[in-house]
Amino acid sequence: MQKATLPLQRRFLVLLLSLVALGWGGYLLLGQLSPPDPYAQAVFSAAGSAERGQSIFETNCGVCHGLRGQGNIGPSLYHVSKRKSTQALIQQVVSGRTPPMPQFQPQPQEMADLLSYLETL
Ligand code: HEC
Structure with a gap:
């Protein structure tokens, strides 16, 4: 009895x-493809308001991108959310990798609001 069941258990173990x-x-592969980013996750889980986003935009971004995002020193942001992924937009704002921006x-929450506003442009 013992001899008959042991190989079966071993196969099960393998x-x-x-x-x-x-x-x-x-799990490792998926982790490599989309590394966990707590900030982006917090942004995604917040419900953005385009109205609040607009006032944040006018204060912080309007000088360069135009008060309505039409472009000035910085490029026009019309349809930018169709050209760039949400992740790329977040990176653009928080990374500081493209001076003079x-x-x-x-x-x-503010980032989620900004994204909602950018989607209306
Ligand atoms: C000091 C001027 C300045 C300010 C302020 C600024 N930007 Fe920019 N922004 C730029 C410039 C210049 C670029 C182009 C950078 C490049 O690609 O080399 C840019 C690029 C971008 C892009 C990418 C556009 C594209 O077509 O790919 C986005 C999105 C953007 N800015 C959003 C914002 C937001 C949102 C804010 C406010 C939170 C902001 N910017 C504030 C100057 C500015």
Whole structure:
């Protein structure tokens, strides 16, 4: 009895270990493709208001991009949300990687509001 069931248990163990390894590999791969970004996650989970976003925009971005986003020193932002992903828009605002555009540090709620406004342009 013992001799007959043991190989079966061993096969089951191998199967279980393979599944664990597969799951772990998949988890690592997914993690590489979309690294967890707590800030972006907080922005995504906030409900944005285009109205609030507009006033944030007029105060912080209007000088360069025009009060209505039509462009000035900075490029026009009309239809920018169709050209760029939400993630790219967030990066553009918080990274400071494209001077002279400064690095902004909006609260997740403010960023969500800004994104909602950018989507109306
Ligand atoms: C000091 C001027 C300045 C300010 C202030 C500024 N920007 Fe910019 N912005 C720029 C310039 C210049 C570029 C072009 C950068 C490049 O691609 O080299 C740009 C690019 C962008 C882009 C990418 C446009 C595209 O077509 O890819 C977005 C989106 C953007 N800005 C949003 C904002 C938002 C939102 C704010 C306010 C929170 C802001 N900017 C404030 C100057 C500014």
